[in-house]
Amino acid sequence: MAFKKQYLKSKAVCKVTFKISKDEAREAESVRLVGDFNNWDTAAVPMKKLKDGSFTATVELEKDAKYQFRYLLNDQEWENDWSADEYLPSPVSLDENSVVAV
Template sequence: MALVKNYLKSKNICKVTFSLPAEAVADTKKVTVLGDFNGWDPSEATSLKKQKDGSYKAIVELEPGREYQFRYLLDGEKWENDWEADKYVPAEGSNDENSVVIL
């Protein structure tokens, strides 16, 4: 799992690649990423695509100069944090933590 950040020189955009390794998603059929960038709205969630090696990946364009909280949702039921997030913060209203990407 890794967050890959690709800052574009032509636009004020950073393409962030969100990914989960195969061992984190064993027997999972659907992986989405929810966060500040999509209002934590499951209907607006970004779907990750399964790769040949069994991992899942998606690219999201985000505005640099901000921090975004996010988590992965597996099969619409189980939350998973990014193992290599830039930091973690307490999730509002629960005992869980959210992953954070800093741009």
């Protein structure tokens, strides 16, 4: 798992491309990127599945902020991004959430 940050000169945003490999997704049929930036909407548009079985999604996030997120595999299992910038305790479970800082 990993994400790539691309800061835009023309806007106060950062394009963040999230990617989860086929193995990390445990061969899921669908993966959703769910977090602060979409109000933890578990019905969010699924990430794009690539030919190699990995999943990707790009989100524009306002700069100088931190966002908590997780991946939702097959609408059932939660997975963190183990390359996240940091981790914070979830306010709704005993799990930790991944954090991306932009």
